[in-house]
Amino acid sequence: xxxxxxxxxxxxxxxxxxxxxxxxxxxxxxxxxxxxxxxxxxxxxxxxxxxxxxxxxxxxxxxxxxxxxxxxxxxxxxxxxxxxxxxxxxxxxxxxxxxxxxxxxxxxxxxxxxxxxxxxxxxxxxxxxxxxxxxxxxxxxxxxxxxxxxxxxxxxxxxxxxxxxxxxxxxxxxxxxxxxxxxxxxxxxxxxxxxxxxxxxxxxxxxxxxxxxxxxxxxxxxxxxxxxxxxxxxxxxxxxxxxxxxxxxxxxxxxxxxxxxxxxxxxxxxxxxxxxxxxxxxxxxxxxxxxxxxxxxxxxxxxxxxxxxxxxxxxxxxxxxxxxxxxxxxxxxxxxxxxxxxxxxxxxxxxxxxxxxxxxxxxxxxxxxxxxxxxxxxxxxxxxxxxxxxxxxxxxxxxxxxxxxxxxxxxxxxxxxxxxxxxxxxxxxxxxxxxxxxxxxxxxxxxxxxxxxxxxxxxxxxxxxxxxxxxxxxxxxxxxxxxxxxxxxxxxxxxxxxxxxxxxxxxxxxxxxxxxxxxxxxxxxxxxxxxxxxxxxxxxxxxxxxxxxxxxxxxxxxxxxxxxxxxxxxxxxxxxxxxxxxxxxxxxxxxxxxxxxxxxxxxxxxxxxxxxxx
Numbered sequence: 001x002x003x004x005x006x007x008x009x010x011x012x013x014x015x016x017x018x019x020x021x022x023x024x025x026x027x028x029x030x031x032x033x034x035x036x037x038x039x040x041x042x043x044x045x046x047x048x049x050x051x052x053x054x055x056x057x058x059x060x061x062x063x064x065x066x067x068x069x070x071x072x073x074x075x076x077x078x079x080x081x082x083x084x085x086x087x088x089x090x091x092x093x094x095x096x097x098x099x100x101x102x103x104x105x106x107x108x109x110x111x112x113x114x115x116x117x118x119x120x121x122x123x124x125x126x127x128x129x130x131x132x133x134x135x136x137x138x139x140x141x142x143x144x145x146x147x148x149x150x151x152x153x154x155x156x157x158x159x160x161x162x163x164x165x166x167x168x169x170x171x172x173x174x175x176x177x178x179x180x181x182x183x184x185x186x187x188x189x190x191x192x193x194x195x196x197x198x199x200x201x202x203x204x205x206x207x208x209x210x211x212x213x214x215x216x217x218x219x220x221x222x223x224x225x226x227x228x229x230x231x232x233x234x235x236x237x238x239x240x241x242x243x244x245x246x247x248x249x250x251x252x253x254x255x256x257x258x259x260x261x262x263x264x265x266x267x268x269x270x271x272x273x274x275x276x277x278x279x280x281x282x283x284x285x286x287x288x289x290x291x292x293x294x295x296x297x298x299x300x301x302x303x304x305x306x307x308x309x310x311x312x313x314x315x316x317x318x319x320x321x322x323x324x325x326x327x328x329x330x331x332x333x334x335x336x337x338x339x340x341x342x343x344x345x346x347x348x349x350x351x352x353x354x355x356x357x358x359x360x361x362x363x364x365x366x367x368x369x370x371x372x373x374x375x376x377x378x379x380x381x382x383x384x385x386x387x388x389x390x391x392x393x394x395x396x397x398x399x400x401x402x403x404x405x406x407x408x409x410x411x412x413x414x415x416x417x418x419x420x421x422x423x424x425x426x427x428x429x430x431x432x433x434x435x436x437x438x439x440x441x442x443x444x445x446x447x448x449x450x451x452x453x454x455x456x457x458x459x460x461x462x463x464x465x466x467x468x469x470x471x472x473x474x475x476x477x478x479x480x481x482x483x484x485x486x487x488x489x490x491x492x493x494x495x496x497x498x499x500x501x502x503x504x505x506x507x508x509x510x511x512x513x514x515x516x517x518x519x520x521x522x523x524x525x526x527x528x529x530x531x532x533x534x535x536x537x538x539x540x541x542x543x544x545x546x547x548x549x550x551x552x553x554x555x556x557x558x559x560x561x562x563x564x565x566x567x568x569x570x571x572x573x574x575x576x577x578x579x580x581x582x583x584x585x586x587x588x589x590x591x592x593x594x595x596x597x598x599x600x601x602x603x604x605x606x607x608x609x610x611x612x613x614x
Contacts, residue, residue, distance in 0.1 A: 015050055015064060025050035025059060037518045037577075038063055039124075056520045079112060081126055083165070083185070084119050088112035088126065097559075097584050100125055106523075106561075108581035154187060156201055159194050163187035163201065175200055313416040314430055320409050323401045323455030326353040328362050331451045337366050346370075352385050356460030358394055359385040363427065364454060367436060374431030378402075378439055380413065381429025382456060384421040393422035394460060400433060401455030406445035410455065418461055467613035468539065472606065473503055479605070483509055485598040499531055502604050506531035509548075509602055510573070519578035524550075524585055527575030528602060530567045542567045543608040550580055551599035554591030559584070562605075 013027050029048045036051075036058040037044050043060070050064040051057065078087050083102060091113040098113075099106050102125035112126040113119070153162050158177060166188040173182050177200040187201040188194065328350045330336065336348065346369070350362040365379035372379065380400040388394055399414040411434070419428040439446050446452060481500040485491075494516070497509040508529045516525035528546050536542060544567065549560040565574035585592050592598065 023052045023054060023057075025052055025057070025064065027051075027061075028053075039518060056517070079126060081112070081121065083121070084114060084117070086114045086117060086119070088114055088119070088121060090123075097581055102126070105578055106581065108583045154201065156187070156196065159189055159192070159196075161189045161192060161194075163189055163194070163196060165198070177201075314433075315412075315414040315416055317412045318404075318409050319412055322410065323399075324457050325355050326350070326360070326362060326456045326458075327401075328364075328454045328456075329451070330453070333447060333450050333452055335450075340366070349383070350454075353456075355458040356394075356396070356462070358460065360456070360458055361385055362400075362454060362456045363429065365431075369429075369431050372431040374433075376436055377432040378434040378436060379429060379431045380433040380454070381427045382458065383427045387423050387426065388421070391423070393420050395420055396458055396460045398428075398459070399457045400430065401453075401457075402434060402439070402446055403453035403455070404445050405448045405453075411446075468610060469613040470543075470608055470610045472608055475503075477501075477503060479503070480601060480603040481507070481509075483600045483602070485511070485600060486596070488513060488593060488596050488598050490596075497600075500602075503607055505542075507602070507604075509600060510575075511600070515577070515582070517577045519576070522582060523576075523578040524580045524582060525575070525577050526579040526600070527573050528563065528565075529573040531572075533567060533569060533572060536568045539610075539612070540568070541610040543606075543610070544604055545606040547603045547605060548575065548579070549601045549603075550585075550592050551601065552591040553594040553599065557591075558601075559592065 015025050027048060028051045030051070035044065035046045036049055038049070038060045039057050045058070045060050049058045049060060051059075078089055081088055089112065091111055097106060097108045098111055098120040100111070100122045101119050102121050105122070107120070107122050110123055112121040112123065153164050156163055164187065166186055173186055173188075173195040174180070175182055175186070175197045176194050177196050180197070182195070182197050185198055187196045187198060330348070340346065340348070346365055346367065348364040348366065350364075352359045352361050354360070361383045363381040363383050365374060365381070368374035368377045369379035369381070382396075382398045384394060395418050397415065397418040399412055401410040401412055403410055413430060413433050415428070415430055421428065438444055439452075442448070479502050481497075481502070483497040485495065491513040494510055494512045499506045499508045501507070508531060510527045510529060512519075512525035515521055515523045519525045526548055528544075528548065530542070530544070533542075543564065545562065545564045547560055547562045549558045552558050559580055561576055561579060563574055563576065565571070580592070584590050
């Protein structure tokens with residue numbers, strides 16, 4: 001709404017933009033070029049974009065229509081950016097090259113610069129940044145202010161230590177909030193190796209609330225759709241311990257269960273998860289409703305209220321699908337228990353079933369395996385019926401099931417480790433699988449009309465894995481090659497060097513004098529090619545670290561960049577679209593071009609070979 005009037009978004013077909021002032025940009029989606037790299041934010045994109053066909057310039061619609069220009073009659077000369085603690089001053093040193101501390105790409109001329117630290121940002125990286133606070137020197141106070149950027153240090157409810165904004169180039173991490181991978185910029189606790197995406201860190205919870213009881217988490221049906229990073233409806237969690245519980249649940253039960261308990265369709269969940277006196281409340285579900293769209297509502301799930309001692313990790317959950325490998329139905333359960341007691345036995349053994357070429361049996365201790373500290377619990381075990389021959393062994397992981405007849409779903413109980421079955425140890429299981437009192441409680445609907453159903457799934461681990469080895473190729477020959485490019489100014493298209501041999505492989509260089517892709521008309525583009533790839537088949541790969549340089553023929557101050565790349569049967573080259581700014585290359589004071597000649601050198605520092613292990 002704007003001034004009380006409805007507004008509609010209209011597609012703008014032609015624009016003129018400060019990122020490319022020389023020509024108009026046309027809204028297009030060329031079939032021959034479905035993917036592109038935005039000249040505004042340096043990120044990849046596909047489909048519609050604003051494009052200058054003549055200069056091969058592409059800009060995302062969001063970048064193009066979010067005009068970074070300051071208000072009329074003013075200019076940005078000083079900014080405060082969340083990536084740096086000091087003010088950054090707009091600087092124009094026409095022939096000076098730099099490397100942007102945001103996108104890590106080289107640049108020349110105009111940049112935002114910190115005179116204290118030597119910190120530089122491209123204009124396009126600094127101004128469209130997500131939340132810059134921009135001021136103007138000599139104008140007294142901010143010209144305009146968007147949402148205030150995150151500070152350099154913040155306190156977040158899901159971690160007990162301060163988190164510092166970090167931008168470690170090319171550093172890979174996994175976000176402790178959404179569990180998705182990230183690279184570069186993040187909020188970080190170095191001692192704990194705790195990381196958050198900046199987008200995840202900006203989602204704050206309410207301040208902690210003091211409590212003397214076990215925390216309770218309520219996840220009502222989400223109204224704003226699903227969180228695109230988490231993949232499920234975002235829980236409305238309101239204190240520190242609750243957020244810890246929420247993340248613990250996601251890591252224990254996985255995305256599937258989290259979708260089940262929070263992902264829309266009117267699901268409501270209230271559970272107690274932690275008891276800080278050494279025990280672990282696993283389930284205390286109340287009023288969990290699963291209405292099916294267009295159908296009747298299932299009965300509310302009321303899981304048994306009990307505690308588990310924390311020993312070897314055991315994964316527990318609920319699922320609808322029945323066991324894949326074995327189902328064991330027991331009728332007249334109490335009569336069977338009485339018979340077992342009279343014969344002084346303590347277990348029930350099922351019939352045999354076959355999985356993975358081996359025969360197995362499910363063993364149930366109705367009152368617990370007292371020899372394995374299982375008293376007061378159902379103890380569930382898996383037995384390998386046929387002994388391995390020749391002193392062999394079978395490795396397997398397994399999962400047990402108990403059927404809830406009212407909800408028509410299964411409680412699953414899984415050992416967290418794979419187990420080795422051999423002649424000395426034919427049985428493995430979970431001594432405290434389920435409390436006997438909770439199993440016998442009729443409201444839990446596990447033992448109904450004196451009958452119950454158990455199940456098992458067995459996953460045999462076989463030794464058919466493929467083996468490979470990554471080996472360093474020892475240096476045996478000179479690994480440098482020099483290429484003199486004569487009459488450089490007469491080159492109109494790309495040019496190749498003569499093939500050269502390093503470590504018995506054929507290589508070559510390729511340059512674009514006027515730039516290629518994102519570097520077109522602004523940079524020299526330079527690439528390394530591997531010609532000899534006949535043996536890189538069947539998963540074989542070769543990794544090469546190569547230093548590419550252009551010689552400074554006056555001062556010896558060569559311009560260098562290093563590339564590392566995996567070559568295989570499909571990928572034969574890598575390099576730089578934006579290797580050296582043309583402004584520097586053509587600057588006679590730099591000494592890169594003498595007598596219209598360039599000297600390009602390639603030095604391969606390391607070579608690794610990935611192939612099958614014998």
